[in-house]
Amino acid sequence: MRKPIIAGNWKLNKTISESTELATQLAHSLSDINDREIVIAPIFTCLAATAAAIDNSPIQLAAQNCYPETSGAFTGEISPYFLQDVGCQYVIIGHSERRQLLLETDALINKKLHTAFTTELKIILCIGETLDQRDSGQMLSVLEQQIKGGLANVTAAQMNSVVIAYEPVWAIGTGKTATTEQAQEAHQFIRNLLQQLFNLEVASQIRILYGGSVKPDNVDALMKQEDIDGALVGGASLKAEDFVRIVRFN
């Protein structure tokens, strides 16, 4: 049985006091949850305060990005080592906004993973095709390239700390969710590919999250799909009521 994960990606939103308020509300409303993992990813400047707000709750802390070196002369960057130091259990790597706006490549993303493996952080590796890629029939080859590139030289043992998030770029922040069939098809493809690249154990244990306009009214149907093990939620994770309902999917 794969334990589902519901992760909230707060992106570039919320001040320290707003983050603390939301995290405190979530910690209170979700204190009874133990059959699924709950993760929230505030901005860097809010990590310490949020960590304090969710202490002694089932909620885990994630960062939205990291730098692929541990420490040194890298002005303005934050490494997995310091994310662990501030209290993170997870780091999101390769989000499509970073691939698009900051031109992150699979090679850079792979380097970030390998640096994160030197810490105890777990990794949410994001992949997903654009609308052009889907419309021109390249969806599966794009996903394959992102998986092979992002996971280059990763061992089966290291895969224990990896979670994949499939986020079709055309569904992010657009209100357009992939249909449950489209999402299931992509997730199944990813799981089969992981079996080829690693082994059956890795493929059957890895959690594959869906992301892209997940809301209270579509989460239940998505979570019923065999290969969907959770959600990476952007917009709807910013409102306590919506995120609590998503965590409590049926």
Ligand code: PGA
């Ligand atoms: P969204 O974002 O839920 O607002 O579409 C998802 C994401 O980018 O992780």
